[in-house]
Amino acid sequence: MPKRHSLDAVIIGAGIVGAACAYYAARSGLTVAVVDRGPVAGGTTGAGEGNLLVSDKEAGPELDLALLSTRLWRELSDALPPDIEYEPKGGLVVAPDETTLKALRTFAEGQRAAGVTPEEIPGHRLADLEPHLAPGQAGGFLYPQDAQVQPAKAAARLLAAAQAQTHLGEEVTHVLRDPTTGAVRGVRTPHRDLLAPIVVNAAGTWGAEIAHRAGAHLPVLPRRGFVLVTEPLPRVVRHKVYAADYIADVASGSASLQSSAVVEGTPAGPVLIGATRERVGFDRALSTEALRRLATQAATLFPFLADVDIVRVYHGFRPYLPDHLPAIGPDPRVPGLYHACGHEGAGIGLAPATGALIAAALTGTHPPLDPTPFSPARDFDDHAPGGDR
Known part of the structure; x- marks a missing residue:
């Protein structure tokens, strides 16, 4: 029988976005686990340059998110060890x-x-x-x-500071759901069931696959x-x-x-x-x-x-999401499923603000900025790209 855990939330993805979600959720008093089929920062985060940019973003929701993250990264540079190499x-x-x-x-x-x-x-x-x-x-x-950070080290330090249960090298094979209500109740890996009423999809480029396993659609x-x-x-x-x-x-x-x-x-x-x-x-x-x-x-x-x-x-x-904005927040089709993915090349810079928005959504507290433009419920059809498959 797989080992079972009682948690407030399970976060899928140990990249910089998943690590930031774990950090801010833990700061909000939640008990979380992070699960990833690879190592910390084994995907997009580990292949990034560490850009923390506002310069490449036009006025609008993504720039607002970047400005919030700019402030939060400055705070994190004081809270985390200096080996994250934060450089403004x-x-x-x-x-x-x-x-x-x-x-x-x-x-x-x-x-x-x-x-x-x-x-x-x-x-x-x-x-x-x-x-x-x-x-x-x-x-x-x-x-x-504009600033710079060492992304793999930053992800590792955020996870350590969150004191989250971390399960690396374990692919999520199923998102568990209640057969009556359809609400999520955790995830299954080849080694264990992690039970929680909330699952956060921070799987980066594999976000579409995780959404599919949960019974939702997200065109990452x-x-x-x-x-x-x-x-x-x-x-x-x-x-x-x-x-x-x-x-x-x-x-x-x-x-x-x-x-x-x-x-x-x-x-x-x-x-x-x-x-x-x-x-x-x-x-x-x-x-x-x-x-x-x-x-x-x-x-x-x-x-x-x-x-x-x-x-x-x-x-x-x-x-990549077709309208160039990440999906951050609850999925209305699957109770208890939240998304934090689709940041394209800006995920390292936008991670703290994403984590703060997710933590606010999980705890029902006032968000640090309007999350509406990033809603996973928005219509992506008008922006659907061609030639990707």
Whole structure:
């Protein structure tokens, strides 16, 4: 007979979002368990760069969520051990010409109204911020609120601080439901039943499968991305630097390969170079075209990178929802089922705010912001992408 546990909630997923849900639920007085078929941060979190960005988000619900998370990450940087490598280094968005700079200016004005604090940097001052940046840029915008974290360590530290029961290497094979009411009553793995009146789906790119096992529908799809890692270098890139077309790539629903260089140094020395996006299912094949584009675009921003060795390449899958907003909150079709997934490439940055919203929903307390735009009950049909399967 499998071992049984009495819990307030079971969280499926030991990535950064699941860890944040566990942390804030525990702070709210709930007893939770976290279960994952792999290790901590074994999915999208472990393949992320650790971006905590407001700079790439237009005014609206996702930016509101990001601003809340910005504040919460600052609090977490004091509460968690320093090895999470929280670094409020700021982001620099670069425009190669006046037309692009004008578009960035309009974009920034909308963000200011929401509480973002961008500063326009004329072209002749860019070298003061990034001495190795390619000359001839029209200008850019500095975002002091952008930051960085080591995502795998942050997930592990959040889980430790939550003091949650953690069951790794155990796939959830069934979401248990009451045969009369249909309400969830826990999950089953090959090793145990974990009984609880609440199940939180924080399974990232596998969120659609977990929803299906619970009798619900959530159209989460994987969106593949590659990252290049250079040899260790002195701190030659001071901020998170990216070309303005990255913003358009983030907002795009295209299934084809898109790439726009995001370049940043790390405390350990290597420079990280992202980011590509393409919807190819869970195809893990190496794309030489994606790597070539990234390397070329990075060297265009920082010419010195043309002579630097790439020592490693890694890739992962962003959990993509068609309208580019995560699903956070209760599923009205299955009592006791909550979702916290679909953050695409922003999950690391948005994790604390997601955890706080989930904790408020679980305890019936006032949420820190309006959760309505993130409701899993919203209609995704108008945004349904093609060519993904």
